[in-house]
Amino acid sequence: MNAEAKISLIQEAEAQLSPQNFLIFCPPNQDSLFTEDEILELTTPILNQVIPHDLSNVQKSQWAKLQTIELLGYQRPSGLRTKQAKQSKPKFIHQLFDIFVQSSRNLQVWNYVPYSDTIIPGKWNVESESPYRYKDCRYLLVFHNPEGVILKTAIVSGNKLAKWDTTGTQTIKWQASARRSYRNEISSQIIVSPIETLNSKISAYMQHPLEEKSRFIVQESQNPQSPLIKQPPTPAFFLTHNEIAQALRTLVGTEFANLGTGQERSTGQTLEKEIIKALGYQSYQQTDTGNYPDLLHQLIEVKFQFRDTIDLGKHLPTDPLPIKAPWNKWGISPREIRYVVALMEQGVYNNFVVDSIVITSGEKFNEYFSISEGTNFKIQIPIPSSIMP
DNA sequence: GAACATTCATACGCGTGTGA
DNA sequence: TCACACGCGTATGAATGTTC
Incomplete structure (x- = not known):
């Protein structure tokens, strides 16, 4: 099945969903999974685009992510931290896929290990005969310079990310509220x-x-x-x-x-x-x-x-x-x-x-000050300079 | 092999978005 | 507003590389 056919499938499936439900956060469908090359190819139009400079880090990231998802044929979700979005880990589970918008080499992934053997949680996956694992997922890196110009994209599998992370250290973060x-x-x-x-x-x-x-x-x-x-x-x-x-x-x-x-x-x-x-x-x-x-x-x-x-x-x-x-x-x-x-x-x-x-x-x-009960952790992976723009 | 430079590893910190 | 989960940049000391 070629990329166009997959996009059609995605659009049909999206049309079936209830209004505030977005396909990109739904369990994947074998038939509409893009290959790594297809993801890279379909998202090339974001190259040389300029992220508005008055945005904060978080807003820049979201801006680029929403553009990217649209290029893959999906509807623009109403938010990336909605209830539905939060349950989806990696974030764009329908493509077993996540996006990181970077201006530096420090790739930080929160609350899951993107290259681990761990089976992705969820009834749809756990009960499957050959369940997906985080290491099977694909990760798109979107690089921009200080002016917000998107210079380069790269796609890596979880397996490849594993090789970049030399320590596996999980950094815990406690927070409180004033x-x-x-x-x-x-x-x-x-x-x-x-x-x-x-x-x-x-x-x-x-x-x-x-x-x-x-x-x-x-x-x-x-x-x-x-x-x-x-x-x-x-x-x-x-x-x-x-x-x-x-x-x-x-x-x-x-x-x-x-x-x-x-x-x-x-x-x-x-x-x-x-x-x-x-x-x-x-x-x-x-x-x-x-x-x-x-x-x-x-x-x-x-x-x-x-x-x-x-x-x-x-x-x-x-x-x-x-x-x-x-x-x-x-x-x-x-x-x-x-x-x-x-x-x-x-x-x-x-x-x-x-x-x-x-x-x-x-x-x-x-x-x-009230201390948050749960901790978050992140792993930090240095992106090899050969990948950097 | 000392002096300096660069990269790595890991921490801190500000900030946003969302649901209750 | 509150509690929480992100999202990412950047400072720092340690480790490693480079130069003379």
Whole structure:
């Protein structure tokens, strides 16, 4: 059966479906499955098209995906995250197919392993004599440059993707939510949890006078080569929740330049430096090193939130298991880590303003922000440079 | 084999879309 | 609005490659 005949089949089948049902998210039909070559051939018209530049990453991706699906003869679905769409994994199950719109080499696939032996879930497949597996699926890579021009497409099978992924590491992502109502409620305040969880493992710092601790911090943090704040903790000189709050008081209401989309991490780094400074540390060059917690010497994890979703990354604040790291001779777990969450709002001229700050141990984190129960994971696959445009 | 450059691996982070 | 599941870019340290 040639490609035109398959398209006819698809269009006929689509006409049979109820209005808000889209064929592309339905179980595949052997007869209308395109070959890899056919997919590549049929989708060539997207080459040299320009994705509108005012779109966000997600919108760019969706724009390109919808174009592609139409080229394959399918109706444009009403959304790509609808109930029907979400049940379909890979996303375009009717073609055992998924699309990734890339401007970099880092291919990220969420919540399934595109090259695994795993049988694709679903009654239609599980009860089949020769069920489809993820590795049987086909993946279209759509490459665009920073201007949004689509430069190249490539199609790879799951089996081929397997060869690109040298580690198979699954990166977990925990998230929490800073509700709008709560943010409004605490605007311009510093909220401090009275529960000093760290005290259960280390207590010396609770008695030490602040002056003594501050003097030590100032004295010992002069060396810019190895910033004290990034060194293993010195328990006697931990600041208490309230002392941290006192130090950060002046940050509430401060404004930071909005450096534009894609530069948000720089703003985060600037803010992190301000916090380090405010705590009395004299050198603060090396920030955002991706380590946990961010400010190791004080066991402080810093979060800046511009939106209501808080990305917790791989560490769950309420996790009681000790953090596995060479510095951790005390059995510190995320429950004892002090989370400093700076809630940002849009200020004048698009700048960011520190609207409020919440200081809490990981243990009590969900008294302030609700943590999502399920985790998501992704695998990250480096696309070989020979495939890149 | 030191100094520098590039790539790899894995994390962080912002943001959107959807159903309830 | 809230909770959640994506979607993708990018920073960073480690590993590896390159040059003198």
